[in-house]
Amino acid sequence: MKLLTRAFRIAFSNIKSSIDVCAVSVITIMVAFSILELFLLVFANLNSLVETWNKQVQLIVYLDDSVSKKDQSTLENLIANNKNVQATSFVSKGQAWTDFKKTFSDKAAILNSLGFNPLPASLRLQFSYSSDRLKAIQKFAKTLEAQNGVESVEYGKSWILKFETFLAFLRLFLLAVGGLLIVGLILIISNTIKLSIYSRKEEIQLMALLGARPNFIKWPFLMEGMLQALVGALLSLGVIKIVYLYMKVQFQDSMASLFRGIYIQFIPDSFAIYILAGSLFSGWLGSYISINRFLKSELK
Amino acid sequence: MIQIFNLYKTYKGNTQALIDISLEIKSGEFVFLTGQSGAGKSTLLKILYSWENFDKGQILINGINIAKIREDNQYTLRRKIGVVFQDYRLLPRKTVFENISFAQEAVESPSERIRFKTWEALKKVGLTQKKDSFPLQLAGGEQQRVAIARALVNSPEILLADEPTGNLDPEIALEILKLFEHANSQGVTVIFATHSAEMLKARDYRVINLGKGRLISTK
Ligand SMILES: Nc1ncnc2c1ncn2[C@@H]1O[C@H](COP(=O)(O)OP(=O)(O)O)[C@@H](O)[C@H]1O
Ligand SMILES: [Mg+2]
Numbered sequence: 001m002k003l004l005t006r007a008f009r010i011a012f013s014n015i016k017s018s019i020d021v022c023a024v025s026v027i028t029i030m031v032a033f034s035i036l037e038l039f040l041l042v043f044a045n046l047n048s049l050v051e052t053w054n055k056q057v058q059l060i061v062y063l064d065d066s067v068s069k070k071d072q073s074t075l076e077n078l079i080a081n082n083k084n085v086q087a088t089s090f091v092s093k094g095q096a097w098t099d100f101k102k103t104f105s106d107k108a109a110i111l112n113s114l115g116f117n118p119l120p121a122s123l124r125l126q127f128s129y130s131s132d133r134l135k136a137i138q139k140f141a142k143t144l145e146a147q148n149g150v151e152s153v154e155y156g157k158s159w160i161l162k163f164e165t166f167l168a169f170l171r172l173f174l175l176a177v178g179g180l181l182i183v184g185l186i187l188i189i190s191n192t193i194k195l196s197i198y199s200r201k202e203e204i205q206l207m208a209l210l211g212a213r214p215n216f217i218k219w220p221f222l223m224e225g226m227l228q229a230l231v232g233a234l235l236s237l238g239v240i241k242i243v244y245l246y247m248k249v250q251f252q253d254s255m256a257s258l259f260r261g262i263y264i265q266f267i268p269d270s271f272a273i274y275i276l277a278g279s280l281f282s283g284w285l286g287s288y289i290s291i292n293r294f295l296k297s298e299l300k
Numbered sequence: 301m302i303q304i305f306n307l308y309k310t311y312k313g314n315t316q317a318l319i320d321i322s323l324e325i326k327s328g329e330f331v332f333l334t335g336q337s338g339a340g341k342s343t344l345l346k347i348l349y350s351w352e353n354f355d356k357g358q359i360l361i362n363g364i365n366i367a368k369i370r371e372d373n374q375y376t377l378r379r380k381i382g383v384v385f386q387d388y389r390l391l392p393r394k395t396v397f398e399n400i401s402f403a404q405e406a407v408e409s410p411s412e413r414i415r416f417k418t419w420e421a422l423k424k425v426g427l428t429q430k431k432d433s434f435p436l437q438l439a440g441g442e443q444q445r446v447a448i449a450r451a452l453v454n455s456p457e458i459l460l461a462d463e464p465t466g467n468l469d470p471e472i473a474l475e476i477l478k479l480f481e482h483a484n485s486q487g488v489t490v491i492f493a494t495h496s497a498e499m500l501k502a503r504d505y506r507v508i509n510l511g512k513g514r515l516i517s518t519k
Pocket of ligand 2: 341342343462
């Protein structure tokens with residue numbers, strides 16, 4: 001603990017004494033993270049869009065008007081035995097017709113003149129949420145379609161599946177960008193810390209000569225690297241928050257009118273925590289590489 | 301006690317710096333290490349405080365085989381050894397007082413003791429009035445006093461001096477020698493490297509004489 005508070009104090013004064021070099025490195029880190037976070041922001045919003053749609057997806061099974069009691073109960077058993085089905089509601093022919101007329105009340109005259117009810121009765125199935133529920137729906141739909149007494153099945157928005165594939169790809173892409181970024185970050189930090197080490201070369205040599213523990217020598221530099229990366233990452237989150245607020249003001253209304261129940265959202269907390277943790281890790285590793293290399297080979 | 305058995309050291313580029321050196325230095329002894337420039341004096345001292353490694357042979361310091369000490373633990377050896385250089389190696393941006401405190405901070409001495417021990421060390425070398433000066437404001441002999449105070453402040457068992465008087469006038473050199481002798485009188489083993497004939501003549505200590513990496517004589 002004493003080691004760390006001392007390391008923190010020294011790191012702070014090191015940063016203060018080479019503020020220009022540190023500023024360049026912090027800004028580079030900030031820009032790099034901002035780019036990653038911009039992707040993350042887009043990704044998070046697309047993701048939540050899909051999730052919202054996903055929740056609205058239901059499987060509608062239209063029944064033959066002539067469906068037998070036996071066929072209908074076979075059907076209901078089949079549905080009850082499917083673990084993915086969360087809730088089922090039965091909409092009778094009469095109910096469907098009333099709903100329909102309510103929706104198109106301005107055309108009531110025409111509809112009433114029709115003289116008979118053209119709509120089928122239906123079962124509406126809600127599926128419990130899971131990552132592969134769209135596949136489950138698809139599969140179950142095929143099974144149900146083949147049953148006696150089923151006129152047709154419908155599960156809207158099958159293109160969501162394609163969109164989800166795209167999102168899976170985007171997730172991989174983000175991981176790759178994130179990985180590259182971490183590598184870049186490690187290089188930047190290790191370079192900045194190298195400068196800091198060389199500007200204190202004599203002091204480090206002397207400490208080693210006088211019998212300082214290796215950790216005692218290393219920690220101020222590790223701390224310096226971690227601080228720089230952390231500050232860069234925090235600043236980038238600030239930048240992206242501003243971008244987010246701007247986007248919200250500009251686009252929330254038009255988005256909300258396009259898709260009901262959609263709000264432009266910020267990067268989830270978990271991502272932000274990963275980013276901060278990633279910055280600390282790369283700050284640590286970058287400085288670790290430099291100080292270790294120095295102590296091993298260039299001390300003497 | 302320092303025991304050296306058949307020590308060989310070759311630098312990269314094939315300079316044979318030390319060839320088959322065997323010798324023994326007792327605890328509390330004062331020895332001169334001499335030989336012309338390039339004879340291997342500095343190399344031998346560096347090996348003793350694990351600043352350089354060696355190729356062959358064995359070194360025991362108080363019975364501990366120093367080649368067996370892991371790199372991470374070399375600091376334990378260095379804490380037993382104080383080192384003084386010809387060029388002092390003081391930190392120019394720290395005051396005299398801070399330079400001596402620095403040595404104690406490096407070994408994580410309790411901070412309550414640092415001021416007191418720094419003061420004591422300054423008293424020992426007669427530099428209390430200069431405590432707030434910067435090294436470059438001091439004369440060479442004074443800078444060397446600071447370096448000696450720094451080497452002694454952590455109470456080492458062994459004091460290694462690599463031509464500590466090489467840059468100093470003869471009278472001042474003698475004053476510096478007396479500081480080492482004072483430490484020696486307190487029980488510190490001193491190895492004093494020098495190629496100055498006057499220094500050797502001034503005192504009657506054992507002389508270890510190196511020539512081109514070989515041990516020529518130890519009397
Ligand atoms: N770091 C080094 N790399 C290569 N050769 C060295 C190095 N240090 C010393 N030497 C060589 O080793 C020999 C002994 O050097 P040194 O121990 O410094 O002698 P002294 O201190 O007696 O003058 C010399 O020939 C010197 O050139
Ligand atoms: Mg030398």
